[in-house]
Amino acid sequence: MSEKSMVEAIRDAMDEELARDENxxxxxxxxxxxxxxxxxxxxxxxxxxxxxxxDSPLAELSIVGVGIGAALYGMKPICEIQFADFxxxxxxxxxxxxxxMTYRSNATWTxxxxxxxxxxxxxxxxxxxxQSVEAFFAHVPGLKxxxxxxxxxxxxxxxxxxxxxxxxxxLEPKKGYRLIKGEVPDEEYVxxxxxxRVSRFGEDLTIFAYGMMHxxxxxxxxxxxxxxxSAEVIDLRTLYPVDRNTILExxxxxxxxxxxxxxxxxxxxxxxISAIIAEHGFNDLxxxxxxxxxxxxxxxxxxxxMQEWFMVNPEKIFKSALELARY
Amino acid sequence: xxxxSELKKEMYWMMLLSRRLDERAxxxxxxxxxxxxxxxIGHEAAQVGAAFALKxxxxxxxxxxxxxxxxxxxxxxxxxxxxxxxxKAGEPSSGSRxxxxxxxxxxxxxxxxxxxxxxxxxxxxxxxxxxKIKKEKKVVLTTIGEGSTSQGEWYxxxxxxxxxxxxxxxxxxxxxxxxxVPPEMQMAxxxxxxxxxxxxxxxxxxxxxxxxxxxKIIAELADAARNGKxxxxxxxxxYRITPHSSDDDDRTYRSREEVEENKKFDPLLLTQxxxxxxxxxxxxxxEGLDKKAKQMVTDAVKLAEDAPYPTAQEAxxxxxxxxxxxx
Ligand SMILES: Cc1ncc(C[n+]2csc(CCOP(=O)(O)OP(=O)(O)O)c2C)c(N)n1
Ligand SMILES: [Mg+2]
Numbered sequence: 001m002s003e004k005s006m007v008e009a010i011r012d013a014m015d016e017e018l019a020r021d022e023n024x025x026x027x028x029x030x031x032x033x034x035x036x037x038x039x040x041x042x043x044x045x046x047x048x049x050x051x052x053x054x055d056s057p058l059a060e061l062s063i064v065g066v067g068i069g070a071a072l073y074g075m076k077p078i079c080e081i082q083f084a085d086f087x088x089x090x091x092x093x094x095x096x097x098x099x100x101m102t103y104r105s106n107a108t109w110t111x112x113x114x115x116x117x118x119x120x121x122x123x124x125x126x127x128x129x130x131q132s133v134e135a136f137f138a139h140v141p142g143l144k145x146x147x148x149x150x151x152x153x154x155x156x157x158x159x160x161x162x163x164x165x166x167x168x169x170x171l172e173p174k175k176g177y178r179l180i181k182g183e184v185p186d187e188e189y190v191x192x193x194x195x196x197r198v199s200r201f202g203e204d205l206t207i208f209a210y211g212m213m214h215x216x217x218x219x220x221x222x223x224x225x226x227x228x229x230s231a232e233v234i235d236l237r238t239l240y241p242v243d244r245n246t247i248l249e250x251x252x253x254x255x256x257x258x259x260x261x262x263x264x265x266x267x268x269x270x271x272x273i274s275a276i277i278a279e280h281g282f283n284d285l286x287x288x289x290x291x292x293x294x295x296x297x298x299x300x301x302x303x304x305x306m307q308e309w310f311m312v313n314p315e316k317i318f319k320s321a322l323e324l325a326r327y
Numbered sequence: 328x329x330x331x332s333e334l335k336k337e338m339y340w341m342m343l344l345s346r347r348l349d350e351r352a353x354x355x356x357x358x359x360x361x362x363x364x365x366x367x368i369g370h371e372a373a374q375v376g377a378a379f380a381l382k383x384x385x386x387x388x389x390x391x392x393x394x395x396x397x398x399x400x401x402x403x404x405x406x407x408x409x410x411x412x413x414x415k416a417g418e419p420s421s422g423s424r425x426x427x428x429x430x431x432x433x434x435x436x437x438x439x440x441x442x443x444x445x446x447x448x449x450x451x452x453x454x455x456x457x458x459k460i461k462k463e464k465k466v467v468l469t470t471i472g473e474g475s476t477s478q479g480e481w482y483x484x485x486x487x488x489x490x491x492x493x494x495x496x497x498x499x500x501x502x503x504x505x506x507x508v509p510p511e512m513q514m515a516x517x518x519x520x521x522x523x524x525x526x527x528x529x530x531x532x533x534x535x536x537x538x539x540x541x542x543k544i545i546a547e548l549a550d551a552a553r554n555g556k557x558x559x560x561x562x563x564x565x566y567r568i569t570p571h572s573s574d575d576d577d578r579t580y581r582s583r584e585e586v587e588e589n590k591k592f593d594p595l596l597l598t599q600x601x602x603x604x605x606x607x608x609x610x611x612x613x614e615g616l617d618k619k620a621k622q623m624v625t626d627a628v629k630l631a632e633d634a635p636y637p638t639a640q641e642a643x644x645x646x647x648x649x650x651x652x653x654x
Binding site: 066101144 | 387389419420421422424425429431433438439441442443446449450451452453454455456457458460479480483484486487490644645646647648649
């Protein structure tokens with residue numbers, strides 16, 4: 001075991017996968033000599049060369065579209081979108097092409113690729129370096145959507161994503177890149193795409209979260225403990241296809257559900273979790289389902305007080321969870 | 328390069344067979360037997376010439392919906408085309424999930440095509456990148472209409488191919504219309520080939536009604552591309568003799584006189600005349616071939632009419648390259 005930050009774990013995953021399979025390559029803006037603006041690909045250009053770590057033109061739709069073409073040819077591209085906020089030029093290629101290729105060709109063509117993108121706010125990034133984009137993609141059959149919240153999962157899930165025969169949207173909570181540290185095995189392992197993880201066992205309520213909000217949810221659960229409430233925390237990890245069983249089993253046990261994300265509330269991913277519980281776990285509920293999410297303004301503002309107003313944080317989660325626990 | 332009579336005969340046959348298939352599709356539509364047809368009448372010389380310039384099953388193609396003659400030349404059978412028109416089981420591009428003429432044929436490296444125009448150009452760049460990384464001697468042909476070269480996707484694809492010197496041939500079929508809109512409303516240059524100089528690759532405009540000239544030019548460019556000489560942009564000019572599709576009424580935007588005038592440049596008639604002038608075929612030979620083509624089409628229609636529809640249950644898959652729980 002070694003202690004690693006999120007971004008180190010992500011880099012290690014790519015390093016190992018590049019070494020394991022010669023069909024794997026990285027393409028994106030500044031991923032080469034610069035090693036990525038978040039340093040996620042540092043050293044890989046030197047180690048694997050310009051054919052395996054490719055600085056793309058500054059054009060997202062073709063980072064993804066070129067990745068799709070290479071995947072059709074049998075390669076395994078890892079496409080880096082510099083910030084999730086800039087994934088929208090590639091939306092057409094992701095939705096119309098990558099997601100639909102298997103279905104529309106009756107599986108005569110498939111698109112094994114990973115699209116990595118740092119997402120999320122609280123880093124002074126303003127409207128266009130802070131967005132959460134998961135809800136746009138977790139609506140689309142044919143895609144898999146993965147968001148890790150720990151170095152262990154980041155590495156294991158990214159390795160699974162590279163080996164997955166489908167397009168995987170891999171969203172990385174950028175605020176956690178260096179903030180979140182954890183033990184990572186030195187030996188080879190993968191974390192399967194699909195299962196959610198019960199990251200803390202509890203009895204009184206369940207907090208569902210992912211990415212940075214999961215990290216905060218664990219802190220809120222600690223605080224709740226001091227108030228005498230035991231919160232179960234579930235890291236959803238794979239948003240699509242979602243692990244319904246783990247969600248429903250937990251609600252059966254605790255009877256109360258708080259769903260947390262930093263993306264806007266309306267039409268956000270939490271609505272889906274809420275619907276799953278309402279449809280299949282209604283009889284287990286002892287309180288109305290709660291959602292705690294970013295407000296319905298277009299994006300995270302820059303100025304610090306406004307940013308903090310937008311962002312969900314451990315304190316807000318604690319307060320909401322406490323109200324629910326006392327319901 | 329002098330073309331053998333044998334080669335000329337083969338090319339003519341593909342033009343003829345495609346034309347008779349296309350014409351029959353219109354008849355089937357008027358009879359109410361099929362829901363939709365999008366026609367390549369007038370495009371046969373450009374498409375057949377380009378297809379013959381490729382090493383079939385070795386080189387790659389990302390086609391578009393107008394490419395019936397290209398696909399037939401690559402190996403799409405009359406039966407397979409008729410199955411697609413009727414939405415029957417066993418249709419090879421999509422298992423009849425897609426509308427007709429959304430081509431794709433794995434066995435000849437022809438990638439599945441979607442409806443949003445220009446997406447396929449980017450895939451061609453990606454395939455070209457994969458070929459280059461793997462140091463293989465192959466070329467990718469990607470086709471498109473002149474109107475669709477207005478899309479950003481197309482510019483990004485050509486730019487990628489030029490920057491990385493990828494083995495891609497961008498073939499623009501300029502048929503004078505994008506549904507109802509003429510080229511001068513799409514571009515300020517005279518030909519899409521003129522866009523090449525701004526992107527840094529060779530571009531040329533060619534006569535898209537001369538099948539033998541198209542063959543020679545594309546064969547030369549393909550050979551160069553396979554040998555590391557980089558991409559090329561070609562605009563082949565022709566006239567779209569039919570309405571845009573079976574849903575279009577072209578009387579709303581162009582005169583009958585204009586259409587009749589342009590029928591003089593019907594590539595099938597021009598090729599017939601050439602073959603007779605060169606003493607390769609007599610009028611009687613041509614009649615015999617025509618009879619044979621029509622019979623093949625009739626047989627294909629019969630086979631497709633007798634073929635079963637897919638079951639409704641088949642619509643549920645394949646969403647992913649493997650089975651996924653909860654989806
Ligand atoms: C992104 C997108 N916008 C609009 C359409 C509708 N549409 C289909 S074909 C077409 C015209 C294309 O013209 P051109 O590129 O010249 O090709 P042609 O059909 O003439 O061969 C349009 C507008 C579409 N398929 N995709
Ligand atoms: Mg056109």
